[in-house]
Amino acid sequence: MIEKTGRSAVLLLAHGTPDVLGEMAEYLNKVTGGRALPQEVVEELQHRYREIGLGETPGTLAPPLTRWTLIQAHLLERALDRLGDSDTRVYVGMRNWHPYIAETVARMRLDGVTHIKAICLAPQNSRTSVGLYRKAVLAASAGMEVDFVAGWAEHPLLAQAFAERLWPVWALACAQSGRRVPVLFTAHSVPCRTIMTSGTPVQSSPDTYPVEAKRTAELVAQRLAVVGLGNDDWYFAFQSQGVSGGPWIGPTVEDTLKAIKEAGHVGVVMQPIGFLCDHVEILYDIDIAFAEKARELGLKLWRAESLNDSDVLIKALAEIASGQYIADGDEATVLAPV
Numbered sequence: 001m002i003e004k005t006g007r008s009a010v011l012l013l014a015h016g017t018p019d020v021l022g023e024m025a026e027y028l029n030k031v032t033g034g035r036a037l038p039q040e041v042v043e044e045l046q047h048r049y050r051e052i053g054l055g056e057t058p059g060t061l062a063p064p065l066t067r068w069t070l071i072q073a074h075l076l077e078r079a080l081d082r083l084g085d086s087d088t089r090v091y092v093g094m095r096n097w098h099p100y101i102a103e104t105v106a107r108m109r110l111d112g113v114t115h116i117k118a119i120c121l122a123p124q125n126s127r128t129s130v131g132l133y134r135k136a137v138l139a140a141s142a143g144m145e146v147d148f149v150a151g152w153a154e155h156p157l158l159a160q161a162f163a164e165r166l167w168p169v170w171a172l173a174c175a176q177s178g179r180r181v182p183v184l185f186t187a188h189s190v191p192c193r194t195i196m197t198s199g200t201p202v203q204s205s206p207d208t209y210p211v212e213a214k215r216t217a218e219l220v221a222q223r224l225a226v227v228g229l230g231n232d233d234w235y236f237a238f239q240s241q242g243v244s245g246g247p248w249i250g251p252t253v254e255d256t257l258k259a260i261k262e263a264g265h266v267g268v269v270m271q272p273i274g275f276l277c278d279h280v281e282i283l284y285d286i287d288i289a290f291a292e293k294a295r296e297l298g299l300k301l302w303r304a305e306s307l308n309d310s311d312v313l314i315k316a317l318a319e320i321a322s323g324q325y326i327a328d329g330d331e332a333t334v335l336a337p338v
């Protein structure tokens, strides 16, 4: 139970995604903080979003990222209720599209919320993702108290949730191939410059993101050890390198698939461990682009289902929301009243 004077609420922070193809340029403008991307990049992203079902007009369902995030918020509110905390509401704020973080925090203020427990739906802390969520929350919440949960990459229930999704598809892949199939865990790549120790402005410590991402993968792999996944049976790569900002961190999925083929394997099971629900980098980058790359290499590719409405994920979020799990990098920020 969240015990604070005043009214407390949970704010789930997510990336955001456009609702229709015509919003792509404006959306990308938000993602890059106003830096224009070439027209070919806008069109390529429209193509990818079209491939995963986005249209010219709003569909009957919201796009996957928005839909699953709102479902996760609803399930978390119900889980908190079951834990005896029926007063705590769960809100959703997105960094790059509606409902924007600023809009949601304004709504929370109108609803009388004074304490915000902000949880990023990106479990591994990073400057380019979580750092920007933090900035957006702090900019909108003057006078409110904010507990910002920066990273929960090592939460045991997060690893368990991923393991529960991985185990059935890994077992299936091994059965269909008649041999052990390696697992390729992935997380989103970031530009190399964003994880460097120094830069402008000077950053005093390295970004922990790559280490946290590999740590989550390791914890998931450890959970599958009991069913036979060995230390040599899994790989790790950074996926979806962007087009801008110089080099992005690797190894890339493309190079890793080649290495897996060269090691004599016939297939691979991919599991992205940095994303908590379906969106374009899973439904297009993995299911369409990497599947095609794997086919070219003569590898069969399986993917673990995304966490989406996983009960275990919701339990992890409930533990964080109720203070039963203290994540690394938590910061309570009390700003002066306006």
Ligand SMILES: C=CC1=C(C)c2cc3[nH]c(cc4nc(cc5[nH]c(cc1n2)c(C)c5CCC(=O)O)C(CCC(=O)O)=C4C)c(C)c3C=C
Binding pocket: 015, 016, 017, 028, 031, 032, 033, 035, 045, 065, 122, 126, 128, 129, 188, 189, 190, 191, 209, 240, 241, 242, 243, 244, 245, 274, 275, 279, 280, 281
């Ligand atoms: C840890 C870092 C990042 C996570 C996690 C992440 C998730 C994520 N990204 C998109 C969609 C897009 N991201 C784009 C660019 C971009 N993404 C990151 C980092 C993370 N993204 C960076 C550093 C950048 C570059 C920003 C810049 O200023 O150029 C883009 C733009 C096109 C591109 O460069 O690929 C899109 C679109 C989603 C949907 C998502 C998780 C839900």
Ligand SMILES: [Fe+2]
Binding pocket: none
């Ligand atoms: Fe991104």
Ligand SMILES: [Fe+2]
Binding pocket: 188, 240, 242, 281
């Ligand atoms: Fe991306």
